[in-house]
Amino acid sequence: MYFNPSQISLAGRAFDHAEKVAARHYRLREADLKSLRYDVKTQAFLEEHEVSESAFAHLCRYHYQREAAKASGFDFYRICLQDNRIIDAINRAGSFIKLPPLLLYIATHELVHVIRFDAGEGKFDVSPEEKKQEEQRVYNITRQMLSPSIYPDLKMVLDCFSDRHTIGNLFN
Numbered sequence: 001m002y003f004n005p006s007q008i009s010l011a012g013r014a015f016d017h018a019e020k021v022a023a024r025h026y027r028l029r030e031a032d033l034k035s036l037r038y039d040v041k042t043q044a045f046l047e048e049h050e051v052s053e054s055a056f057a058h059l060c061r062y063h064y065q066r067e068a069a070k071a072s073g074f075d076f077y078r079i080c081l082q083d084n085r086i087i088d089a090i091n092r093a094g095s096f097i098k099l100p101p102l103l104l105y106i107a108t109h110e111l112v113h114v115i116r117f118d119a120g121e122g123k124f125d126v127s128p129e130e131k132k133q134e135e136q137r138v139y140n141i142t143r144q145m146l147s148p149s150i151y152p153d154l155k156m157v158l159d160c161f162s163d164r165h166t167i168g169n170l171f172n
Contacts, residue, residue: 001084002044011081011103015040018107025145026115037076038114040107043083050080056089057081057106059113061124075124077117079110093160101154109142 003011019033026032043051052058058080065073086106090099113134116122122134143158 001087003042003081003083003087007083007087007099008042010100011040011042011107014100014103014107015111017104018111021108021145021149022111022115025141028115036114036118037074038079038111039076040079040081042081046080050078052080052082053085055082056086056102057110059110059124061117075117077114079107079114081106096156097160098153101157104149104154105142105146105157108146109138112138112141112145 022028023030023033041050050058050060060078060080062076062078063073064076086099086102090097090102113122116134116138117124122137123130126134146154146158
C-alpha cells in the first residue's frame with residue numbers, strides 16, 4: 001500500500017511545515033536549513049534495506065567520501081516514510097487520527113533526529129539502550145516544538161505518542 005499523489009503532496013507540505021517549526025525552535029537561518037543533508041522518500045522509492053516493518057519512518061545514514069584522497073566526506077540522511085504503516089494506523093484509528101497532523105509529527109520528529117545528528121548532539125550508531133534514550137529525547141523535543149501549534153487534531157497525535165498510548169514506532 002503506497003501513498004497516492006494527494007498523500008505525497010500532504011507529506012511534502014508536512015515537511016515544509018516541520019522545517020519552519022524546527023527553524024524557529026533551533027533558531028536556524030534558511031541557509032542552516034539548506035545545509036542539512038537529507039531527503040525524504042516514500043515507500044515506492046525505497047531500497048529494500050530502507051523498508052521497516054516496525055516504524056512509521058526509518059532514518060538511514062549514508063556516508064559520502066569525496067574523490068580527493070585528503071578531502072573529508074560527509075553524512076547524508078534519508079527519511080524513509082513507511083506508507084503502508086502510516087496508512088494502516090490512520091485506518092485503524094478511524095476518525096480519531098488524521099493524516100496531516102500525523103505526517104507533521106513524523107516529519108518534525110525525523111527532522112529533529114537529522115538536526116541532532118548533524119550537530120553532534122546525538123549519535124546514530126549506538127546501542128539499543130542508547131537508541132531508546134535518544135528516542136525519548138527526540139520525542140520530548142518534538143512534543144515541545146509542536147505543543148503550541150494551532151494545527152487541528154495535532155493534540156490527539158501528541159497524546160497517542162505519550163507514555164500512556166502508542167500508535168507505532170518512529171525510529172528504527
